[in-house]
Amino acid sequence: MREDGDIDSAGHARHSALRADRMLIRARAPLRISFAGGGTDVPPFCDQEGGCVLSATITRYAYGSLGDRDDGQIHIESLDFGVTATFSADAPMELDGNLDLVKAAISRMHDEAKGFDLFLHSDAPPGTGLGASSAMVVCLVGLLADWRSDRMTDYQIADVAHTVERKELGILGGYQDFYAAAFGGFNFIEFLPGRVVVNPLRMPESTVNELQYNLLLVYTGKVRLSSNIIEDQVARYEAGESDSQDALRELKALTVEMKEALLHRKLDEFGRLLHDEWEHKKRMSPRISHAYLDDLYDTARKEGALGGKITGAGGGGYMLLYCPFDKKHRIAERLTEMGCSIASFGFDLNGLQTWRADHG
Numbered sequence: 001m002r003e004d005g006d007i008d009s010a011g012h013a014r015h016s017a018l019r020a021d022r023m024l025i026r027a028r029a030p031l032r033i034s035f036a037g038g039g040t041d042v043p044p045f046c047d048q049e050g051g052c053v054l055s056a057t058i059t060r061y062a063y064g065s066l067g068d069r070d071d072g073q074i075h076i077e078s079l080d081f082g083v084t085a086t087f088s089a090d091a092p093m094e095l096d097g098n099l100d101l102v103k104a105a106i107s108r109m110h111d112e113a114k115g116f117d118l119f120l121h122s123d124a125p126p127g128t129g130l131g132a133s134s135a136m137v138v139c140l141v142g143l144l145a146d147w148r149s150d151r152m153t154d155y156q157i158a159d160v161a162h163t164v165e166r167k168e169l170g171i172l173g174g175y176q177d178f179y180a181a182a183f184g185g186f187n188f189i190e191f192l193p194g195r196v197v198v199n200p201l202r203m204p205e206s207t208v209n210e211l212q213y214n215l216l217l218v219y220t221g222k223v224r225l226s227s228n229i230i231e232d233q234v235a236r237y238e239a240g241e242s243d244s245q246d247a248l249r250e251l252k253a254l255t256v257e258m259k260e261a262l263l264h265r266k267l268d269e270f271g272r273l274l275h276d277e278w279e280h281k282k283r284m285s286p287r288i289s290h291a292y293l294d295d296l297y298d299t300a301r302k303e304g305a306l307g308g309k310i311t312g313a314g315g316g317g318y319m320l321l322y323c324p325f326d327k328k329h330r331i332a333e334r335l336t337e338m339g340c341s342i343a344s345f346g347f348d349l350n351g352l353q354t355w356r357a358d359h360g
Helices: 045-049 100-109 132-147 154-168 176-183 205-214 226-238 242-263 267-284 291-302 328-337
Strands: 023-036 051-068 073-078 083-088 116-122 186-192 195-200 215-219 307-310 318-322 341-343 353-358
Touching: 023 132, 023 176, 023 242, 023 267, 023 318, 045 051, 045 242, 051 132, 051 176, 051 242, 073 100, 100 116, 100 132, 100 154, 116 132, 132 154, 132 176, 132 353, 154 176, 154 195, 176 186, 176 195, 186 242, 205 215, 205 267, 215 328, 226 242, 226 267, 242 267, 267 307, 267 318, 291 307, 291 318, 291 328, 328 341
Parallel strands: 073 116
Antiparallel strands: 023 051, 023 353, 051 116, 051 186, 073 083, 186 195, 215 318, 215 341, 307 318
């Protein structure tokens, strides 16, 4: 047994207060790429006019492992941030800027003086546009629900995760990431006053394969704080700026068009609509794009990409491009020369999953 806080070769924390033959609960929630509608899921627009998004989950995940402790302590270790923290299970957790998302989720879900060890990691850091922070909260809620033997629905898990991140911690953003991570797959999600409706899309395997074959996911190397961009977007909408308001309404209409193109297997049309989506999205706030991103996108278009967009709120992170298959390799080469890296991915049709593992 290693000393408290060490990491073993498999990447899992071991702590001296843990039983040698305990049961571990594990969970993973998929990250997502957003094709259209991002921004229309952010209040007050969705509360006043209704919003919708089109997104799909991918083979990148937020992970969590939980095992009981015998000493009444809660020990948290985040591999992504290189941070550990230990608290008494029967004492309130102070939200002090250190692992606040994790502590807020635990406070919401944990109502017993039982200790546990929690290990967390993600395939992508927050701020890269794949919904990583929200997927981690969904993963945590699902993990704690399983530990408590609380049979929550996907809607309930997404709603609790949204409440923790958006309401209790006051982090600005939309609804879509929580529902995408909880449900998984290709979804057309509607955000109506007082309710969310997740509409799973029945996608033939051939369409999914062809879409993946023509998509290129590019990491721009720029991490951004999405809440700053969203704050500016919301302020412009509330101030009645016509360009921002019109852009949101155009995005909403385009999301429906892109859904129809996808369902009717008109993938080149889908790619061209992706370009229109990006052009309208940039109108919501000048912070959504900048010269470097514009240069990357313009280069990709000159090399043959039909369309593309930043996958999250904007400002950086991952760029998604739809490329004819015979031009995709050249577009990847040019963007790599400009300092980007190409990210491999597949589509995952499952949402949040939890399971148990013996750990002797």
